[in-house]
Amino acid sequence: MADSGDYEVGYGRPPKSSRFRKGKSGNPGGRRKRRGPIKIDPLRILDEVFSVQRGGQTRQMSAKEIELRRIVKRAVQDKHFPSIVHLLALFDKHACTEQPQTSGVVTLPTNSMPHRMASLILEKFQLPPKDWKKRHLAWGRKQYAATMTDREREYEAAGILP
Structure with missing residues (x-):
């Protein structure tokens, strides 16, 4: 059945007269509407307060505090290494660790070591002098030689320790 000319009407080929109706899309x-990024305020969520039971008493805690307590528990009780690393990183980030106080006296492993070289080793490895190894001393010599001042070169040439 041909409507006009050589156009054949059949499956998937409606008659030209009824193909597009007026006013009909x-x-x-x-097309489906795109969904944009989900807007979440993570700080608001972490500041949210929850009721928590501890030792038979109900306390109010923020999500931050609950998570930190969970990390501390895993690190201390379960000896979970990633939790320990995360905790130490948090302590370091927020300056919660204390530097050990010394009397200010450092006994050098050899008498022929400049004090600045010893201080470079102490800053890098934070070891007490009795634990210094050959690799620590080699690293210190290399750093000291690379950062020597003119005055230190003069002292070294004269055989004087600065």
Whole structure:
């Protein structure tokens, strides 16, 4: 059955007269609307207060505090290494660790070591002098030689320790 000319009407080929109706869209449902990024305020969520039971008493704690307590528990009780590392990183980030106080006296492993070289080793490895190894001393000599001042070169040439 031909409507006009050589156009054949059949499956998937409606008659030309009824193909496009006036006022009717070709895609009534339209393209699905895109969904944008989900807007979440993580700080607000972490500041949210929850009721927690500890030792038979109900306390109010923020999500931050609950998570930190969970990390500390895993690190201390379970000896979970990633939790320990995370905790130490947090302590370091927020300056919660104390530097050990010394009397200010450092006994050098050899008498021919400049004090600045010893201080470089102490800053890098934070070891007491009795635990210094050959690799620590080699690293210190290398750093000291690379950062020597003119005055230190003069002292070294004269055989004087600065």
